[in-house]
Amino acid sequence: MAVTERDPHTGHQTTGHEWNGIKELNTPVPRAVWFFLILSALFAVGYWILMPAWPLGRTYTHGLLGVDQRTTVTRIVERAAQERSAWTGRIAALDYNQIRADPALMKIVREDGHRLFGDNCAACHGVNATGGKGFPNLTDRDWLWGGSPGTIAQTIAVGVNSSKSKDTRVSQMLAFGRDGILDNNAVLAVTDYVLSLSDPAHALGRTAQSVAAGQAVFAANCVACHGPEGRGNQALGVPNLTDHTWLYGGDAESVYTSVYGGRQGEMPAWQNQLSPVDRKILVVYLLDKGAGR
Structure with missing residues (x-):
């Protein structure tokens, strides 16, 4: 049966549905x-x-x-590569000093080097390249393997104790205590002597006798790598023990731990992950980071 009732207020027909006195309108x-x-x-x-x-x-x-979005993206990438090749070609052709003397190139190096470092190196060395315990500070002038451009480039390329490169740099501190080379008293004595190399005051007072004993232990076991004066050897990646730069900490506990348990850090080899130009940019970037020190 057709619904003919109309709402008196709107004039629309109703549908015939009603809920609690409320009628549904057949509104268009x-x-x-x-x-x-x-x-x-x-x-x-x-x-x-x-x-x-x-x-x-x-x-x-x-x-x-x-x-075609794929074609569009490919075109954009190709254009970016062409623009990049304009300055990467110059970086590849110039030596390190020439690059550092070119303000326009250095602006690019600082920008692209910051990106490269953040993507590949900051996880270990920190976003500002200042390192941390077990990871070298790359902004100072204290370099384990040497701070010349060619040496830094070689270290980045082949790494240190890296299983990914047959030419990797190799460095290891022996575990003198753990492996039974020295007894605990000798480890404690040589720890005191090492601390006295960078802090002569440590050789005075109650530690004087231990430092003297440690000097003999050092002469018999450590000079082959660290040298008779403890100044290290960059050819072997051996640290200088006479300054105040410490890779694993310069307090008594940290030095004792290094002597007792040894150290063998690792740095990846980047020769297969980064192009020669990218590695060169990183070298110049790091030299620039430490230029003011």
Whole structure:
């Protein structure tokens, strides 16, 4: 049976549904809704015709405009590579001093070097290259293997104790106590002597006798690497024990731990992960970071 009742306030017919005295109106859909629905449908049809849209197994409808995001991205990457090659070619051709003397290139080195260092080196050496316990500070002038551009480049390329490079630098501190080379008293004595090399005051007072005994232990066991004066050997990556720069800490406990248990740090070889130009940028970047020290 048709519903003929009309709402006295709006004039719309009712549907015949009623809830607690509230009657449902048979209100027509607003014209604005029809307008936007039709507009959306027309837009969708137009997009399907003009743009890539529908998958067809291993391919898809390409659209009349022939837009291809993969091609677009490839083109952008190629253009960026061409722009990059303009200055990477110059960096590759110039030596380290020439690069550092060129303000325009150094601006690029600082920007790209910061990116390269952050992506590859900051996890160990810190975002500011100041290192941490077990990881060298790369902004000072204290270098285990030498701080010349060529030496830094070689270290970056082949790493230290790296299993990924047959030419890696090799360095190891023996575990004098753990392996029974020295007894505990000798380890304690040589620890005191090593501390006195950078702090002469440590050789006075109650530690004087231990320092004297430690000097004999040092002469018999340590001079082959650290030298008779404890100044190290950059050819072997052996640290200088007479300054105040310590890789694993310069307090008595840390030095004792190093002598007793030994040390064998590791640095990855980057020759297969970074291009020669990227490694060269990193070298100049690090030299620049330490220029003010």
